[in-house]
Amino acid sequence: MFPNLNNLPVYDTTGVNERIARFCTRSIKASSKNEGLKMALSMIDLTTLEGKDTKGKVQQLCYKAMHPHDSLKNIPTVAAICVYPSYVGIAKKALEGSDIQVASVATAFPSGQSTLEVKLSDTKFAVDQGADEIDMVISRGEFLAGNYQFVFDEIAAIKEACGKAHLKVILETGELETLDNVRKASEIAMYAGADFIKTSTGKIQPAATLPVTYVMFDAIKDYYLKTGKMIGMKPAGGISTSKIALQYLVMLNEVLGEKWMNKKYFRFGASSLTNDILMQLVKAETGIYQSINYFSKD
Amino acid sequence: MSRLDIQKTYKLYIGGKFPRTESGRYYAVTNNKGNLIANMCLSSRKDFRNAVVIARKAQGSWANATALNKGQVLYRIAEMLEGRKEQFVAELMVQGETNKNAELEVNCAIDRLVYYAGWSDKYQQIFSSVNPVASSHFNFSNVEPVGVVSIIAPENQSLLGIVSLIAPAIVGGNTVIVLASETKPLTAISFAEVLNSSDVPGGVVNILTGKKEELLSHMASHMDVNAIIYCGKDENQIKNINELASNNLKRTIFYKKGDWTSSNSESPYFIEKMQELKTTWHPTEV
Numbered sequence: 001m002f003p004n005l006n007n008l009p010v011y012d013t014t015g016v017n018e019r020i021a022r023f024c025t026r027s028i029k030a031s032s033k034n035e036g037l038k039m040a041l042s043m044i045d046l047t048t049l050e051g052k053d054t055k056g057k058v059q060q061l062c063y064k065a066m067h068p069h070d071s072l073k074n075i076p077t078v079a080a081i082c083v084y085p086s087y088v089g090i091a092k093k094a095l096e097g098s099d100i101q102v103a104s105v106a107t108a109f110p111s112g113q114s115t116l117e118v119k120l121s122d123t124k125f126a127v128d129q130g131a132d133e134i135d136m137v138i139s140r141g142e143f144l145a146g147n148y149q150f151v152f153d154e155i156a157a158i159k160e161a162c163g164k165a166h167l168k169v170i171l172e173t174g175e176l177e178t179l180d181n182v183r184k185a186s187e188i189a190m191y192a193g194a195d196f197i198k199t200s201t202g203k204i205q206p207a208a209t210l211p212v213t214y215v216m217f218d219a220i221k222d223y224y225l226k227t228g229k230m231i232g233m234k235p236a237g238g239i240s241t242s243k244i245a246l247q248y249l250v251m252l253n254e255v256l257g258e259k260w261m262n263k264k265y266f267r268f269g270a271s272s273l274t275n276d277i278l279m280q281l282v283k284a285e286t287g288i289y290q291s292i293n294y295f296s297k298d
Numbered sequence: 299m300s301r302l303d304i305q306k307t308y309k310l311y312i313g314g315k316f317p318r319t320e321s322g323r324y325y326a327v328t329n330n331k332g333n334l335i336a337n338m339c340l341s342s343r344k345d346f347r348n349a350v351v352i353a354r355k356a357q358g359s360w361a362n363a364t365a366l367n368k369g370q371v372l373y374r375i376a377e378m379l380e381g382r383k384e385q386f387v388a389e390l391m392v393q394g395e396t397n398k399n400a401e402l403e404v405n406c407a408i409d410r411l412v413y414y415a416g417w418s419d420k421y422q423q424i425f426s427s428v429n430p431v432a433s434s435h436f437n438f439s440n441v442e443p444v445g446v447v448s449i450i451a452p453e454n455q456s457l458l459g460i461v462s463l464i465a466p467a468i469v470g471g472n473t474v475i476v477l478a479s480e481t482k483p484l485t486a487i488s489f490a491e492v493l494n495s496s497d498v499p500g501g502v503v504n505i506l507t508g509k510k511e512e513l514l515s516h517m518a519s520h521m522d523v524n525a526i527i528y529c530g531k532d533e534n535q536i537k538n539i540n541e542l543a544s545n546n547l548k549r550t551i552f553y554k555k556g557d558w559t560s561s562n563s564e565s566p567y568f569i570e571k572m573q574e575l576k577t578t579w580h581p582t583e584v
Contacts, residue, residue, distance in 0.1 A: 288545060289347055291522035 002152055003191040009222075011179035011215055020210045023251045033246065034284050040245040041068065041277050042076035043263045044270055045103055045234065048083060048298075049110075049202065058087040060298040062094035069278045069295065072285070078274065079263040080133060084109070085122060088129035103133035103168070107158060110172075110201035112137035116154060123161045133166040134158070137201060138185060140175045148188055155192035168196035168234055173212040174204040182212055186219035196232035202269065207237025210247065217255040230259065236269025242280045245273055308483070310339050310507065311490035313352040314500020319345050325509070327483060330394045338483050341508035343516045346475065349504040350522055353446045353473040356501030361443050361471035363499075368469055369418030375496040376411035379404070382492060386457060386485060393456065393482040406559045407461040413564050414465040421470065421566045425573065436580040441573035443471035444549060445524035448517040450510060452529035456482035457489060458558045460505075463527055466568035468502055472525075475504045477517065483507040510535070518542035525549035525572055 028036065046065050048057060058081075065078045080101035081091050091102045104126035108114035114122075123134055136158050142150045159167050169189035173182050189197050197216055200207040213235045220231045233252070239245055245268060252260055260266055275297075279290040309316045321342035329335050339345075360368075379386070383404050390400035426440040447467050452459035456479040467474050478486030490505045506513070514535060518526055519542040528539055531554050543550045551571050557563075 287519075288542075289350070289516065289520040289522065291520075291546065294521060294546075 001191055002149065003187040005148065005184055005187060008180070008183050008187065009218070011183060013179060013211070016179060016211045016214055020214060020251070023210070023254065024247050026250050028246060028250075030284070034281070036246050036249055037242055037277050037280055037284075038076055039261065040242070040249060040268065041274065041281075042079060043267050044078040044274055044277075045080045045082045045236070045267045046078045046274060047081075047202070047236070047269055047271050049105060053084065053087065055087070055090050057298060058083055058090050059094045062091055062100075064274070064296055064298050065100050066095065066098050068274060069282070072278065072281055075278075075281065079267055082135065082269065085126040085129065085131070088126050088131045092130040101132040102130060103135055104129070104131040105135045105137075105170075105201075106131075107136040109135070109137055109170075110203040112139050112172075113141070116157060119154070120157065120161050123158055127161070127163055127165050131165055133168060133196075134162050135168045135170055135198060137170045137172060138189065140172055143176070143181075143185060143188075148184070151185070152188050152192045155189055155194065159193035166195040167193065168198045168232075169194040170198045170201055170236075171216075172201055172204055173199050173209075174206045179211065179215045182215045183219050186216050187223075190219065190223045190231050194231065196234050196267070198234040198236055198269065200235075200237040200269075202237035205238075208235035208239055208269075210251065213248065214251060214255065217251065220260075221256055224256075230265055232265040232267065233260070234267040234269055236267075239268055239270050240272045240276060242273075242277050245277065306336075308336055308338050308487045308507070310341060310345060311487065311494070311503070311505040312345070312349045312501075313356075313504065314494060314498075316490070316494075319508075320348070321345070327481065329392065335392055336484055338487075338507045341477075341506040341513065343513065345506055345508075346513055346516050347520070349475045349506060350446060350520055352501040353475055353504055354522055356499060357443070357445055357471075357473040360468070360473055360499060360502050363471075365419035365422070368471070369415045371497050372411055372415035372418065372465060372469055375492060375498065376408050376415065378492045378496045379408050379411065379489075382488075383408075386488065389485050389488055390457060393484055402559060403455055403458045407458045410458070410461055410564055411465055414469045414569070417466075417566055417569060418469050421569045421573075424566055425570050425575070429577070431579075434582050436582050437577065438580070439575050439577040441470075441570070442576050444572050444574050445472060446522060447472045447474045447572055448520070448523050448526040449474050449476040450514065450517065450526070450528045450530065451476055451479050451486065452553070452556070452558070453479050453481055454556060455558050457485040459529060460486055460489065462558045462563055462568075463529070464503055467527075467572050468498075470569045470572055472572050473502045473504075475506065475517070475523075477510065477513055478505055478507045480508070480510055514538065515542055518548070519545055521546045523548060525551065527551045527553070529553045 080103045082103040085104050088104045106123040106126045107119035138151050171185045275295045282290050309318050319339040319341045323340040324337045325340045327336045386404045387400045429437040431437040449463050518539040
């Protein structure tokens with residue numbers, strides 16, 4: 001069902017920024033912070049999406065996902081590994097026996113500039129290789145040209161091709177220009193069958209920001225109130241410190257509430273965030289500020 | 299009508315900027331008659347942590363700057379300090395120095411910067427070597443900066459002290475986080491203004507003001523700091539630093555002397571203390 005895009009709320013940047021500023025000044029006590037950091041760690045989609053990726057790099061990353069930092073007791077593993085379709089099979093095998101999901105980008109990531117046929121076969125390939133989650137990109141060009149039905153149909157077609165795999169829809173908010181467009185794209189994605197909506201590919205600046213994520217939370221909330229269906233959210237790109245990750249969690253809690261505070265409904269798309277969180281957790285345990293040199297890179 | 303004096307707000311110097319402490323705290327600094335002379339930022343461990351992140355980021359490119367460039371930058375600091383001599387003499391006097399001692403201290407600080415500027419392309423030859431070995435290798439050792447250095451400045455000679463410690467550290471390609479004299483911190487922050495107008499890249503020198511007692515353990519224990527310099531005689535603090543620094547085999551350097559004007563306060567060995575020796579075995583034909 002194509003959503004009604006005429007009566008959407010309008011977002012005032014100044015107002016949104018003020019609301020965000022309040023999320024960022026919440027004082028979090030040490031014990032809550034520690035729990036928050038562990039929660040953030042459990043929500044990470046550990047990502048490598050580079051032209052220079054190799055089989056070895058992906059296997060290394062999978063090991064890191066299962067063993068974030070062995071000297072720390074009682075820490076969770078990350079939620080998922082996110083790779084290109086050609087590495088799904090390798091990741092699946094490397095993660096055997098763990099409950100870590102394998103996510104794959106598809107649909108001519110990151111530009112999305114290809115035909116539906118290619119995008120569908122890209123998706124099917126990833127699913128056949130065993131991907132549990134598919135991260136697709138929308139056609140921003142068509143969206144900005146006002147061709148909303150095209151974007152909607154494309155998402156719906158990919159959703160069908162996903163079968164059992166979860167579908168995350170990347171809006172690439174850095175190219176959508178306004179917050180109102182972000183809201184519009186969120187509506188289209190959710191009504192077209194997205195299980196998750198995701199901010200960015202990580203290849204375009206700005207990537208995930210708090211204001212954009214806030215607008216998407218708001219869309220998820222309205223969709224939930226209307227349909228009763230919970231959609232997940234994944235900010236991705238540029239979230240590299242624990243401090244920022246906690247700000248996202250504060251906002252998640254205050255806008256969507258506790259039901260969303262788990263890896264089933266919230267993910268961080270990140271790579272360097274993992275080590276920053278681990279460094280904070282070791283600092284909390286030992287009282288000593290840490291150096292990245294003592295943490296495994298992948 | 300007499301006009302009101304405009305007083306300077308003394309802040310911190312981190313990453314080439316002058317922020318206030320993130321903690322919002324301050325402490326009062328008095329002269330030896332007990333009168334208030336300034337409210338200084340009381341830095342927290344988070345200010346220190348932020349400074350380390352910035353110093354680490356700045357270290358690679360500063361170490362890769364040419365020796366000529368580093369020498370020029372140090373000479374430039376001397377030039378800028380020379381131009382503001384009167385201000386520093388006056389400020390040292392506010393902190394309790396006599397006019398004569400204040401002038402000596404500032405002159406000495408300027409000369410020391412020029413001294414280390416000259417060493418920028420020379421200490422490498424002194425401390426590097428080609429080593430005779432019994433196999434078919436060309437074996438050579440050269441010096442590299444240790445990385446990020448914490449400096450706890452001496453309580454007295456608050457300008458000359460930090461200049462004598464910062465100059466050899468940065469000329470050797472290190473970046474530093476300095477905790478200024480607790481009782482006489484004014485000149486350290488004024489010196490930051492000199493640094494800021496001397497082409498020293500942001501983050502190479504970072505200056506904090508605050509309490510030793512509060513920051514010492516973090517400066518000694520931080521895993522991303524490679525060396526720590528402590529000026530003072532408190533044996534408990536020295537023991538504490540030695541213990542904490544062992545966590546990441548941080549280099550520890552202690553100076554107990556009180557007078558930095560003497561000629562034995564400058565030598566290339568001050569540079570060498572913050573250098574790591576790297577030896578390379580290069581195969582050669584028999």
